[in-house]
Amino acid sequence: MKITANIITLNEEKNIEAVIKSVQEVCDEVLVVDSLSSDKTCEIAKSLGAKIVRQEYLGDGKQKAFGAPLAKNEWILSIDADERLDSDAIEAIKNLDLENTPYDAFSFARKTYVGKALIKLWYPDRVVRLYNHSKCGYTTAGGHARVDAKNVKDLDAHILHYSYDDYSHMIKTTHKFITRGARLAYEDGKRASSLDPFLHGLGALFKALVLKGGAFHGIDGWNVAVISAFSSYMKYALMLEMQENE
Incomplete structure (x- = not known):
């Protein structure tokens, strides 16, 4: 080939x-x-x-x-x-x-x-x-x-x-992606409002648990849904922090 x-x-x-x-x-x-x-x-x-x-x-x-x-x-x-x-x-x-x-x-x-x-x-x-x-x-x-x-x-x-490797590894890696995602969005000119962390965090949780059926996938579905929601919340929380420190 x-x-x-x-x-x-x-x-x-x-x-x-x-x-x-x-x-x-x-x-x-x-x-x-x-x-x-x-x-x-x-x-x-x-x-x-x-x-x-x-x-x-x-x-x-x-x-x-x-x-x-x-x-x-x-x-x-x-x-x-x-x-x-x-x-x-x-x-x-x-x-x-x-x-x-x-x-x-x-x-x-x-x-x-x-x-x-x-x-x-x-x-x-x-x-x-x-x-x-x-x-x-x-x-x-x-x-x-x-x-x-x-x-x-x-x-x-x-x-x-x-x-x-496990959920501990996932949480550590997620921290890196949250920081990088917030920085890239900020450098790209995007800005967050005070409501964005809540809206995006809840939206990610709803999407994972309800729209994608994660609520019916056992503990792994819930674990991933919660970590995804936390990631979305913290991305916009970090963007707000960057804006305050401009």
Whole structure:
């Protein structure tokens, strides 16, 4: 398969071997764009045949876009270090005729786990990850970005996302995303009112528990709903704090 896997990393020594072996099922080149890791990420990746490029972190979209011109193939499979191709994704990719396909990109449903628990609240969470970089590519906006493609085919296949080791890990990571999200929104010229933390926090809780059915997904549904609501509340609370300190 003439596909380049593009993986961005930062201190991912516990994940890098598994993700590389996963994509090597369908990719003839593995490109690791590393954000100056201080652990054995690059050493392990190199031992598995990956091409290593060191680049200080530019942001999610910019970092993934940075690797695209360095790929030897037109088709790129973008995957995070904490993700794996499910067996149905490997089979689906092998069955694609990429030289003659009318599509510019393909999307996958994503199964996200907290520890061993599959978070049904976040399923199917479709993401475009296999794309022809001569026709489309990642947006370079701050925060989490996406492949900007118009002619996309949804595959009946899955990416496994081992996002958090446990809920303690999720809470610690959420703190980082809250801070970054507030800062990016503020720098983008957005401003919050005194009601925004309450409105967005309650809105996130209602969406997770009621609209997405999290209330019926057991303790995992409630845990994720509450953490999501807290994240939304604190993002706007931090924006208000930034405004007060202007």
